Structure formats: C-alpha cells, structure tokens
Amino acid sequence: VNVLIIVFTEMRDKLRKWREDNHRNSEQIVDVGEELINEHASKLGDDIWIIYEQVMIAALDCSRDDLAWTCLQELKKQFPGSQRVKRLAGMRLEALEKYEDASKQYDSILQDDPTNTAARKRKISILKAQGKSAEAIRELNEYLEQFVGDQEAWHELSELYINEHDYGKAAFCLEELMMTNPHNHLYCEQYAEVKYTQGGLENLELSRKYFAQALKLNNGNMRALFGLYMSASHIAASPKVNATVKKANVKYAAWATNQINRAYQVTKTNQLPVEELLLRSS
Amino acid sequence: MDEPELLLDSNIRLWVVLPIVFITFLVGVIRHYVSILLQSDKKLTLEQVSDSQVLIRSRILRENGKYIPKQSFLMRKFYFNNQEDGFLKNTKRKVVPPSPMTDPSMLTDMMKGNVTNVLPMILIGGWINWTFSGFVTTKVPFPLTLRFKPMLQQGIELLSLDASWVSSASWYFLNVFGLRSMYSLILGQDNGADQSRIMQEQMSGAAIAMPADTNKAFKAEWEALELTDHQWALEGVEEELMSRELDLDGMFSKELPTGIF
Numbered sequence: 135v136n137v138l139i140i141v142f143t144e145m146r147d148k149l150r151k152w153r154e155d156n157h158r159n160s161e162q163i164v165d166v167g168e169e170l171i172n173e174h175a176s177k178l179g180d181d182i183w184i185i186y187e188q189v190m191i192a193a194l195d196c197s198r199d200d201l202a203w204t205c206l207q208e209l210k211k212q213f214p215g216s217q218r219v220k221r222l223a224g225m226r227l228e229a230l231e232k233y234e235d236a237s238k239q240y241d242s243i244l245q246d247d248p249t250n251t252a253a254r255k256r257k258i259s260i261l262k263a264q265g266k267s268a269e270a271i272r273e274l275n276e277y278l279e280q281f282v283g284d285q286e287a288w289h290e291l292s293e294l295y296i297n298e299h300d301y302g303k304a305a306f307c308l309e310e311l312m313m314t315n316p317h318n319h320l321y322c323e324q325y326a327e328v329k330y331t332q333g334g335l336e337n338l339e340l341s342r343k344y345f346a347q348a349l350k351l352n353n354g355n356m357r358a359l360f361g362l363y364m365s366a367s368h369i370a371a372s373p374k375v376n377a378t379v380k381k382a383n384v385k386y387a388a389w390a391t392n393q394i395n396r397a398y399q400v401t402k403t404n405q406l407p408v409e410e411l412l413l414r415s416s
Numbered sequence: 417m418d419e420p421e422l423l424l425d426s427n428i429r430l431w432v433v434l435p436i437v438f439i440t441f442l443v444g445v446i447r448h449y450v451s452i453l454l455q456s457d458k459k460l461t462l463e464q465v466s467d468s469q470v471l472i473r474s475r476i477l478r479e480n481g482k483y484i485p486k487q488s489f490l491m492r493k494f495y496f497n498n499q500e501d502g503f504l505k506n507t508k509r510k511v512v513p514p515s516p517m518t519d520p521s522m523l524t525d526m527m528k529g530n531v532t533n534v535l536p537m538i539l540i541g542g543w544i545n546w547t548f549s550g551f552v553t554t555k556v557p558f559p560l561t562l563r564f565k566p567m568l569q570q571g572i573e574l575l576s577l578d579a580s581w582v583s584s585a586s587w588y589f590l591n592v593f594g595l596r597s598m599y600s601l602i603l604g605q606d607n608g609a610d611q612s613r614i615m616q617e618q619m620s621g622a623a624i625a626m627p628a629d630t631n632k633a634f635k636a637e638w639e640a641l642e643l644t645d646h647q648w649a650l651e652g653v654e655e656e657l658m659s660r661e662l663d664l665d666g667m668f669s670k671e672l673p674t675g676i677f
Binding site: 248280281284305309312313314340344346347349350353354359386389393396397 | 460461462465466469470472473476477480481483484485488650653654656657658661662663664
C-alpha cells in the first residue's frame with residue numbers, strides 16, 4: 135500500500151510541476167491525470183478542480199472528447215456560472231470545430247465582464263484556426279490597443295506577421311518583447327533573424343548586433359552563433375561597404391567560425407556511440 | 417545592582433499569559449475569515465485596466481529603451497509625447513476624485529476595514545484590561561524608562577516597580593503585533609488578520625487609491641519620457657562578446673538521452 139501512496143504523490147507533484155512550467159505535454163498529462171482522477175479522486179481534496187482543468191485542456195489536445203466532457207461536467211457542477219468554466223466549455227466547442235457556438239459562448243462571457251482577456255484571446259484563436267489570418271491580425275491589433283502589456287499576445291502577433299511576410303511589423307512586436315524581457319536571449323535572436331530576413335545593409339548590421347547580444351546573454355545559443363557568422367559574412371561580401379567595415383566583419387565571421395569549430399570539437403567524442411550503433415545495425 | 421527579581425506566581429503563566437496568546441490568535445483568524453466574507457468585488461473598468469498597462473509600457477520604454485534600436489525608440493517616444501497627437505499629451509480621462517465622502521463604495525470599504533480591525537482590537541484590549549487587571553503579567557527583557565510606566569502598567573499603582581514589568585494589556589498588544597508572522601505561516605501571505613500591514617496600507621492608501629489621478633500620472637510619464645535619451649546598450653556588443661572565448665561547457669552533454677532506442 136505504501137508503494138501506491140508514493141506513486142500517487144509523485145503523480146500529483148508531476149502534474150503540478152507541468153502546470154507551473156506551462157508544459158504542453160498533453161499525452162503525458164492525460165495518462166497521469168486520468169489515472170489520478172479515476173483512482174485517487176478522494177485523496178486529492180481541493181486540488182482536484184485545478185487538475186480537472188489541466189486534464190481537460192490536455193484531453194482536448196489529444197481528441198479525448200469523452201474525458202474532456204467528464205471533466206467539464208464535474209467543473210460545471212462545482213462552479214456553476216463561473217466564467218473560467220465557461221471559457222473551458224468554449225474551448226471544447228472549438229475543439230469540435232463548432233466555431234459559431236464557441237464564439238457565442240465567448241461573447242456571453244464578454245458581456246458580463248468586458249475586461250476578460252481570456253475570452254478575447256480565444257476568439258482570436260478561432261479566427262486563426264479558421265485560417266482567416268488577416269482578420270486575426272486585425273482583431274489582435276485591436277486587442278493589443280487595449281491591453282498593451284500582454285506579452286503572449288505580442289508574441290502571437292509577431293508570429294502572424296512573420297507568416298504574412300510583414301517583417302517590419304513583426305520586428306515592432308519583437309521590440310516590445312525585448313523591452314519587457316531584456317535578458318531573454320530568444321527574443322533577441324528572433325529579432326535578429328527577422329532583421330536578417332528583411333535584408334539591406336542597415337538591417338544586416340542590426341541583425342549582427344542582435345545575434346551578438348543573444349550570444350552574450352547565452353553563450354550556448356548555436357543558432358545565434360551561426361546567425362552572427364552569416365550576417366557578418368554577408369556584410370563583408372557586400373560591395374557597398376568601405377574597407378574598415380569589411381575588415382571588421384571579416385574578423386567577426388572568423389571569430390564565429392572559430393567558436394563553431396570549438397563547439398563541435400566537444401561533440402566529436404560523443405558521436406562515437408551513435409556511429410557504433412549505426413554501424414551495428416547496418 | 418538591580419533590585420531583587422520578582423517571582424511571579426506560576427498560575428499567572430498558566431491562566432493569563434497563555435490564554436491571552438490564544439485569544440489574540442483566534443481573534444486574528446476569525447478576523448481573516450470575516451474580512452474574506454465581507455470583501456466587495458472591485459470591478460475595474462476596461463479603461464482603467466488599459467490605462468494602467470499604457471503607463472507600464474511607457475515606464476518600460478524609459479527603462480529598457482536602450483535595448484532596442486534608436487529609430488524604434490524615437491518612434492515610440494514620438495507616439496507618446498508628440499505635441500499634436502501624442503497619447504500621453506492628449507488623452508484626458510474624466511476624473512472623479514474618490515474622496516471618502518463622495519464615493520460611496522470607498523466609504524463602505526473604509527468602514528468595513530475599521531469595523532473588522534480596529535473595533536475588535538479596542539474591545540478585546542479593554543476586556544483584557546478589565547479582566548486581567550491588578551497584577552503584573554510579564555517582564556520585557558530590556559530596561560525601560562519610567563516614562564513608560566503609566567502606559568504599560570495600567571492598573572498597577574506601584575511607584576517603585578521597575579518599568580520592565582508590564583500588565584496584561586501590554587502583553588495583549590505585544591501579541592497582536594508579534595503573531596503577524598504566525599498568521600503568514602498558517603493563513604498564507606496577504607491575510608486579513610495582518611493588522612499592521614493594513615495600518616501601513618491606510619497610511620499609503622492615498623498612493624494606491626489612484627484611479628482619479630490618471631491624468632496626473634500621464635503628465636508625470638510625459639515629463640519623464642521627455643527627459644529620457646536613448647543610450648544604445650548594443651554599441652560595443654561585438655567587442656564585448658569577442659573579448660573572450662564562448663563558454664561552451666555542458667553544451668552537448670556526454671550522456672545522450674537514449675529515449676528513442
């Protein structure tokens with residue numbers, strides 16, 4: 135019996151960790167969560183409600199409509215009239231592709247509480263799911279006019295713009311993110327990539343600088359290292375630059391090459407097991 | 417040389433000191449739950465939420481603007497501060513100053529705060545003073561001047577008694593403040609029984625009750641932003657980066673996760 139109790143606490147703690155870190159490993163969550171709900175419901179106490187929510191969203195991801203429905207019913211029983219539960223009901227409708235009904239559901243939430251950001255964002259993702267990217271972009275812009283501080287939304291908007299090849303506006307969104315998270319090397323790197331894609335001497339210089347910043351924030355960012363090399367070589371190869379700039383960029387590119395070689399030197403020793411396996415299987 | 421130490425009846429310890437601790441603690445817990453029940457929902461309007469976020473964005477622009485290119489910074493500064501149509505310059509919100517007299521919800525909030533916190537304290541303090549009077553309860557470990565005598569030794573009229581010996585009422589007050597950390601342990605942070613925090617909040621309450629001051633806040637942001645210049649943090653980033661080799665330790669770890677095989 136002791137072993138079972140240990141297993142139960144482990145499962146519950148794992149779910150909590152995934153919840154706090156915002157992992158999206160839906161299959162694992164469904165496995166662990168389903169067992170937890172079915173076997174150990176009594177031991178969970180009040181934790182069970184938030185686990186229901188977590189498992190329901192994961193179930194929607196895995197097309198487990200039955201499980202999602204059970205979770206939703208339990209939550210509805212416990213919290214009738216709750217906006218959070220209404221949003222979950224809307225998400226289920228979305229998963230079933232009943233977009234009209236889902237939209238109506240979210241509208242009713244917004245009638246009660248115009249400041250509810252979750253409902254607005256779900257409406258925008260409905261547009262995205264239907265492939266109406268232009269409308270989604272427009273709605274997201276309106277949303278961001280009201281809620282300038284929503285970083286998730288800025289990131290989503292930058293993705294949408296990149297898909298539409300509107301790199302200038304995507305860069306604007308990423309700038310917002312860089313300002314609010316100055317130590318996040320990934321935003322610097324994405325911004326540098328967008329600038330690189332935009333092209334043109336000025337943008338290439340900017341991209342080189344931001345690749346360097348990303349590397350400074352995280353020495354292990356290989357993508358930024360490659361990006362640094364490519365932007366520096368491109369600038370050096372461009373006919374419009376003067377000699378000093380060319381020399382500086384050649385130096386940067388050489389340094390980057392050096393570092394890349396160093397990084398892959400380390401792995402040469404690690405590749406042996408893989409090579410052996412490949413040899414054995416052939 | 418001190419006067420000889422007083423030896424207190426151990427009954428005092430059992431029937432006075434401990435009960436006062438329990439009473440204070442239980443009253444605190446009850447206060448916490450009552451304040452939860454009486455909490456009124458603060459509904460924020462869309463405009464208020466939006467404005468507060470705009471202010472945050474402007475502040476972030478001032479503080480972290482050096483991480484984005486100069487052009488982008490200037491573009492945003494222009495958007496906020498432009499003479500003709502800058503957001504901070506031109507947006508005027510309808511201002512309703514929430515003085516306690518005119519705004520009914522503020523009034524009820526204040527009253528509720530007073531009822532839940534100050535009233536019980538006064539009542540119970542008085543009751544304890546009346547019940548447990550006439551004797552000395554405990555001794556504070558540090559010496560006090562005679563000035564404290566009338567305050568701390570309510571009900572004991574002894575001229576020669578050291579001011580360190582205090583009455584039950586002072587022990588009660590000591591408990592009220594001392595049990596704060598116990599409340600945090602048991603009720604979690606931000607609990608309604610935490611009186612001193614509430615009193616602190618009332619002092620700085622003016623700073624928090626800000627909705628009316630959106631216009632003033634905008635003006636302050638405008639001024640602050642005007643003064644901000646752009647010092648690009650990335651001026652010498654390549655040189656800084658290349659001054660030393662990259663730290664590639666632990667990049668490709670020796671044990672490959674063999675999940676697939």
